[in-house]
Amino acid sequence: MRFTIIARMSKYPSKIKSIRYSLGLAGVFLAFSGLSYAQADTGSQTAPGGLAPSADAAQSVAAQACPDLTPFYRLSASPDWSAQDWDNLQAQLSPLLPRCLQQTSYFALLGAAQLNTGNLNPALESLERALLLDPDNGGAQIDYAQALYLRGDLFSALAMNRQILTREDLPGDLAPSLRQRQQQWQGLTRQTQWHGDLLLGYDNNLNGAPSPSDITLTLSGEDVTLPLNPEFQPKEGPYLNGRLGMRYRQLAPEHQHNIVAELRGRVSDDTASDMLQLDARYAFIKPDAVHSWQAVAGISHLMFGGTPLYTAAEVGGRYMPAFQLASCRPYTAAAAQHQLFHNQSSLNAIETKASLGLNCIRNTSIGQQQWTPEFSALYNDPIRNRRSGSSRLGWQFNLDWRLQLPEGSPFKGSLMSQINHTEMMDQSGYSPLLEDNARRKVRRSYLLIQYNHPLSADTQLLMNFYHQKQRSNLELFRSVDTTLEFGFTHTF
Template sequence: MRIGPSALVAVLAALPGSGAWAACPGDAGERLPAPGERQALASSLAALATECGGHAGYLAYRGALLNALGRHDQAALLLEQALLLDPGLAGAQIDYAEALAALGDPASAAAMLRDVASRPDVPAPLQSRLARMLRALEARPRAGAPGARSARADENGERAAGWHGTGTLALKLGTDGNLNNAPTSTVLTLTLPGGDAVFQLADRFRPRAGAAARLEGAGQWVRPTEGGGALQLYADARSRTSPSASEANYRQLQAGGVWNTALGPSRAGIGSGAAASLGVNISQLRYGGADLYRAERLTASRDWRVRGGRTECRPSAGLEGESRHYPSAAELDGRFFGLNAGLACNAGVNRVVLALRAGVDIARAERPGGKQRQADLRLVWQRPLAGGRLGADLHWYRQRDADGYSPLLDNGAARRIGRAALSLEYSYPIAPGWSVLGSLERLEQRSNLGLFDIFGRAFYVGVRWTSGR
């Protein structure tokens, strides 16, 4: 007897990096750090380009930082993208004006500042600052050749209105104590009419430890749309190869798209408020050289912005449905319907995301356990540390079957599963776009049926390259 494909898929889904749960910096009104710390922060923000490239707050914050570092051309492009995603970001408009002035176009910069100053929600202290900036700009002679900025504006305007992409590629080497996600028990107890029978599990069904290499790549492309919305496409691919357990090598592919649209102004007056999104996702898992799992998911959600001091949060709620297929075991196919909720917060330098999903997986045909009630909670925390970035990813999962899993296991008891997976990662920038990293991972799954008890630990080190604009 072996663990079914559905259980294996669930374990692999709990591995770090199998989902995108990033909370992006920039929406909490963070101040720029001291001059000596800005280059390290720039490298840290660049490493988040894939996860956060579709967030206006992140683009605006990174643009302001590059402005402070004197990289005005790069800053202007990021700030253009931020304003296309969220035209109401007054801070980004001011930073964009500063970048334009530094690039030799004080006239365009002044026009941008006048636009901000005309807004009724701009407080008096900021109005005074804008007036001083305008006087300084109007007193400056225009630098550069006539028409130089207009040509650049046409070029960048066309470019900013189109697709913008970011990507990452990581190579990790390490060791894993349970490459094949085998059960911790060395015996299998079957309940037979004449009494319990205990069998020793064959070696191939026991945990296999060894060295492994992971290759992970991800990309995201964003195109702003009219009305402050955006269309986002993304793809994620990852594989693991081990010379000591080639039958446990796997490859995961995931791709999808999300359409976002703003629903109204924020209560704080400046910035975006509620937003709605509609997304579609497809995923595939190959394990041991064979197709193990495929799924198609549709989601719809709405979020809100809540501010308090230096903390800003975005609570969200939505619906989702997913069709799940197991090519090698069609009797396990099912359809999942459920609710989701989330909370993404930036509190100073800390970023926290909480995501909850709960629903029911309905079998397409007769399958062991029948209908499944499922719930999972994911908590992600990140913060800068010693020039790099420390992150933790905790995933908690519960499942309860409606019917008995098998008459041979605990007299046909309904299966219950509880699983917790934890990953700690520290990354440190070593060059623009490059960082080194190390991670510790732990997974523990418990069930009333001993066959589904699983435990594993892993350690990896590697290098990550990030590209984006």
């Protein structure tokens, strides 16, 4: 019997390729399925005590018995067997169901027909019934493993295929194809993806400078207004932004490991504001039917104007219970970050964050939408006591939104936005020179909008808009920044 195996699984689109191969000749497969050309289970019966039934009784039994399925197996083994042939076979087998309820070969063949015509759920049911009647039905085992794989149950499919390979009665003609299938599926448990971005943009504050051109200082109890050095005023202009990223995922039956690394650089005419940033992050994720949790660790290093600015190391975790609120699942998270400033050690600190959030997914008429609102409490504690303002307390609200546009819509791809508002307040006066040693209050808000438009299977057009405004009772910490950029991203 010929089996067509189409390797498709929506959970792993980046690694799936269509493959097609034969699992052996008809005679080999029939033997492995418990059938043969010379002898098949035809449902013949004898009367109790070994006596032959009467002619009328024999005719009645024959009419109700499951017919010999060997001809169907022979026909389906033809090299010219098509999807339409499988569909016709399914139509011929379906009326036989009441007569073949106890025949494992019937449900194995029906499941194969359903599988090869794309009827995955009925195929799973038929193949499960075949294996309930005969757990050693090799043909049903082979197709059931494939059906599990197509459903996305990768590890159950691997376990079933591994069990088939250990059978002593496995025909030699089937073994190579099954080993090839095992290797391909096993390869899906380790996935590596690289991507690169190249964007051209314009920024009205490349150097992140304060907005005011004058700063008011308190000298001997009097307010004195001084002009800010032009070097520390906002500089605007075009820039080129490049990014190279890598994602690695290793799957196991009960957990997974994720590693994300990214190198990003920005260059412009103002070389003093050129940036180079390296980020790396690891996550251990353990989902189950009751809840899911993950532990994360990461490091980030930033160079600004060719000089190391800061390095941050972070550890944290997230817990998501099983229950839902409408279409939303709540979660809690916590993180601690060590912040090291290379040229200003007085700024070194440890920042902790505790969060509550919702992960909401809903299908709408304009596409699938996802909302993730999150509220966090923040505490930033200096490692040394000589930092201006001492400890800081604050809070943060963040809302992520994503719309996956449907295939038939005028605009393809996805639209994403992020709204963030953060407030922090120092626990002591910042400086006697600013507002008579007032405690610093900072309110920072930003809006990010991104649109990705697919140009091909591996390339997308990117459009990003970013606007940030920072307000403070101290003029030195007021700033505005707006950027707009266009470019491309390519996955390889």
